[in-house]
Amino acid sequence: MTGPREDVPGSYCAACGAVVHRPLRSGPDGRPGATCPRCRSLERHRFLSLLLGVLSPELRDLDLVVEIAPSRQSTPLLERLGARRMVSLDAGYDARAVDALASIERLPLRDGSVDLLVCYHVLEHVPDDAAAMREIARVLSPRGLALLEVPIREGVETDEDLTATPEECLRRFGQRDHVRWYGDDIDERFSAAGLATMRVTPPALLGEAAVEWFRLMRHEVVWIARPGCGRVSPMLAGGAGSGLTAAFDAVLGELARTRDQLGRARARNERLAAQRDALRVRLAQRASVEEPRVITRLRRVARL
Numbered sequence: 001m002t003g004p005r006e007d008v009p010g011s012y013c014a015a016c017g018a019v020v021h022r023p024l025r026s027g028p029d030g031r032p033g034a035t036c037p038r039c040r041s042l043e044r045h046r047f048l049s050l051l052l053g054v055l056s057p058e059l060r061d062l063d064l065v066v067e068i069a070p071s072r073q074s075t076p077l078l079e080r081l082g083a084r085r086m087v088s089l090d091a092g093y094d095a096r097a098v099d100a101l102a103s104i105e106r107l108p109l110r111d112g113s114v115d116l117l118v119c120y121h122v123l124e125h126v127p128d129d130a131a132a133m134r135e136i137a138r139v140l141s142p143r144g145l146a147l148l149e150v151p152i153r154e155g156v157e158t159d160e161d162l163t164a165t166p167e168e169c170l171r172r173f174g175q176r177d178h179v180r181w182y183g184d185d186i187d188e189r190f191s192a193a194g195l196a197t198m199r200v201t202p203p204a205l206l207g208e209a210a211v212e213w214f215r216l217m218r219h220e221v222v223w224i225a226r227p228g229c230g231r232v233s234p235m236l237a238g239g240a241g242s243g244l245t246a247a248f249d250a251v252l253g254e255l256a257r258t259r260d261q262l263g264r265a266r267a268r269n270e271r272l273a274a275q276r277d278a279l280r281v282r283l284a285q286r287a288s289v290e291e292p293r294v295i296t297r298l299r300r301v302a303r304l
């Protein structure tokens with residue numbers, strides 16, 4: 001995790017695509033430097049934006065994009081992909097706006113119909129996560145990709161308990177409505193459900209410097225999944241370069257715009273300073289004319 005650096009005048013938010021000059025706000029759990037003050041994106045939204053950029057060669061000419069448990073920060077990123085159809089689904093435990101209420105354990109979608117499915121922070125809530133994973137594998141088209149994210153602990157097996165009380169869930173799984181905390185066996189679980197996966201983290205995908213520059217979370221893990229089993233082939237090899245170039249091009253474009261704005265502000269300041277100097281000169285001239293008259297008048301008054 002990287003906190004805001006006070007010596008950096010601005011940071012680039014990959015979610016809203018702007019150079020942000022105010023410090024990033026803390027996140028939901030109080031972690032510093034997490035939330036963009038402009039669009040309220042968190043690290044995971046900024047990483048999703050960059051990941052979609054890296055995957056862009058794989059995401060051309062999309063028919064159906066499905067987002068499960070959408071957010072105000074993630075949906076615009078998916079809309080930019082220009083898919084012919086976008087559908088958002090959620091189980092309806094909160095009031096978020098979605099196209100349809102549905103359980104991920106039984107998706108109301110045809111076999112092989114989805115080119116991109118995004119499902120962040122859902123599986124840890126779902127009682128039958130194996131069914132949910134099988135549903136994701138079922139609806140993905142042969143070229144389809146799923147981007148999946150769950151909380152994970154390294155070095156331990158998944159801990160789960162469907163009978164735990166909310167208090168115990170909070171203690172064991174980090175949240176009252178979580179039924180498990182995933183561990184090292186998650187990749188085998190995906191594979192058993194018919195999903196071939198590959199893990200990506202911000203430093204592995206973008207390099208160490210980008211983690212700081214884009215205000216990402218070093219240990220965040222996203223699973224890129226395709227229908228199949230085992231590991232996804234390293235499909236990023238071809239795409240990473242162009243996607244990253246696009247991301248940095250966006251940064252450079254934004255910096256150039258900021259530089260233009262600064263240039264215009266500076267020119268305006270110079271114009272105003274010139275007007276101020278001219279005014280001072282005129283005032284001085286006027287004073288040199290007026291002063292003797294005033295003095296004469298005062299002398300006259302004094303003699304009276």
Ligand SMILES: [Zn+2]
Nearest residue numbers: 013016036039
């Ligand atoms: Zn932002």
